[in-house]
Amino acid sequence: MDRQIVYPGAIPLDTDFLLTNRNTLVAIGALTRATLGTNTVADGLACTPTSPASLSVVVAPGSITALGPLDTTDYGSLLADTVSQIVKTGITLASTTFALTPPATPGQSIDYVIEAAFLESDATPVVLPYLNAANPAQAYSGPGNSGVAQNTQRIDRVQLQLKAGAAAGTGTQIPPAVDTGWVGLYIVTVDNGQTSVVAGDIVPHPACPLLIFKLPQLTPGFSRRVVFNSSGSFTVPVGVQTVRATVVGAGGGGGGTDGTYAAAGGGAGGFASGTFAATPSTAIAITVGAGGIGGAAGVNAGAGGTSSFGSLCSATGGAGGVFQSAASTPGGSGGNGSGGELVGRGGFGTDGQNNSFSIGGHGGTSLMGGGGRASTAGSTALNGQAPGSGAGGTYNSSGAGGQGADGLVIVEY
Structure with missing residues (x-):
């Protein structure tokens, strides 16, 4: 910051005091601008x-900090300065x-x-x-x-x-x-x-500019997280203007059989993740897709539901494993994500194998982890194991396929 120089024996001027005050104001304003914008x-x-x-x-009691002119009127014998803009704090x-x-x-x-x-x-x-x-x-x-x-x-x-x-x-x-x-x-x-x-x-007020964090409470990046395992809504906290959302679609159900062939595994849900501007106190709808129902004899397994964060990003669920109809049954396809900076597809369910090593298809892997294990002789197909993962298909004598795992929505701010 600028500082005035006063010499021994010199007659002090009013501007020596006024400029000291103004220079201090400018310095504090620069520091405030660097920390609060x-x-x-x-x-x-x-x-x-x-x-x-x-x-x-x-x-x-409290304070308000705002950008404005250095001095809109003369400050003692110092002329007004309406061109220079500084951050000032009113208390x-x-x-x-x-x-x-x-x-x-x-x-x-x-x-x-x-x-x-x-x-x-x-x-x-x-x-x-x-x-x-x-x-x-x-x-x-x-x-x-x-x-x-x-x-x-x-x-x-x-x-x-x-x-x-x-x-x-x-x-x-x-x-x-x-x-x-x-x-x-x-x-x-x-x-x-x-x-x-x-x-x-x-x-x-939705546009309330109150600070909600103090320096000892701050941590780098998005330090707070809310995980939604079911549909609901997220209300943007006061003071928060940016959120990061990750959505994972639900997994598809595993295929079923009538006892002739092994069935395929369900696909995993897609995913999307992004950072979005948000308005404080606004409620954003959260949809968490439901896992697909395992297939029974003669019925294709259900597809996983779509998960979404308002209209900002979404991810479709994986396809269900199809009812066995031939010696090799293709696994369910993975869902897709949309919106945000990072989008991807869920893993495909594996095919049902009908040979000397007959085994149902495994569930597709999601962003969050692996799918359900396929059934073999004497065992049943497993449900999706991680959020958004597909379920395993059934062996040729095991009946219904597993249940796809529900999706997931994670909000960070």
């Missing part, structure tokens, strides 16, 4: 019901209380948005003493002995405000749009007849 970021500012409960909420040390009004019509609700912005202003006016050259022992009161008060601080704060939406039937109300230059922090919902706000009425 240039997007608006907030910290603290937790929103909670009052205690005792009422129709008000309290926003705790609020006091809590802020907002009162909410329920809608007057029964059956209606209203959404309020609490929004924040960076605010810089000059404050603390004081009538300052000035040098009276004609009589140095008697200072002037204000510039030119005018008695005019002058601001003595340039303060950076968090500006908060409450914005009401339109009342509508409960469940159909819409939060108001965030004002230009502001960021949404919370949405608070109140219903007709409600007498107090509870924690469940307060949710983060």
Whole structure:
């Protein structure tokens, strides 16, 4: 950072002090930019019901960091600089209380948005003493002995405000749009007849820029993982803007037999993996494909179901092993992936072998591991052993084939 030089015996100037302050501001802004970037970021500012409960909420102290001009107005005798852009931090040390009004019509609700912005202003006016050259022992009161008060601080704060939406039937109300230059922090919902706000009425705004991790909590890369073994949904945590998803389709069922020939194994599900932009607080549908049903006499085995992460990536299931119809029965084909940076096909189930070493087909191998073992004389076909793997086909006297393994969806953030 830049530093001022002052020499012994030199008359100190006001700019020596002002430039020291400005240089410190620039240096801290550069460090903040290097760690937080240039997007608006907030910290603290937790929103909670009052205690005792009422129709008000309290926003705790906190800070907001935003990119803006170095100085929009003159800073003492330093001229304004609206061209240079730095990252500044506004700090609020006091809590802020907002009162909410329920809608007057029964059956209606209203959404309020609490929004924040960076605010810089000059404050603390004081009538300052000035040098009276004609009589140095008697200072002037204000510039030119005018008695005019002058601001003595340039303060950076968090500006908060409450914005009401339109009342509508409960469940159909819409939060108001965030004002230009502001960021949404919370949405608070109140219903007709409600007498107090509870924690469940307060949710983060979808674009809430609050930091959710501190430096001691950070780990490299995608440090948190959610594994879905069944269908559901993934809600993007507040503060998370990028997620990585890996999907594996389900395995196909193993082929069955009527006692004449050995049946084929089922194919494994395909896979896809990618990194995707995400919107905080948004729910993304998760589909986990079901494993294919093992084939019985005269019936082809079922194919595995498709797994998907919203519309961003998906993987089809493996084909089921076909019912034996000849001395050599081809195994089920593997599924395919789509979407993301890495896509692939599941392994094929092996053919049913009908010779002096008659044996059913093995299940195809998925991204997650091997398939079900084929049956031999006196044994039954095994289900898929790893997520998305195919099931083994049955020996010529073993009946139904194995069950394909269900798929899998892994979300990291």
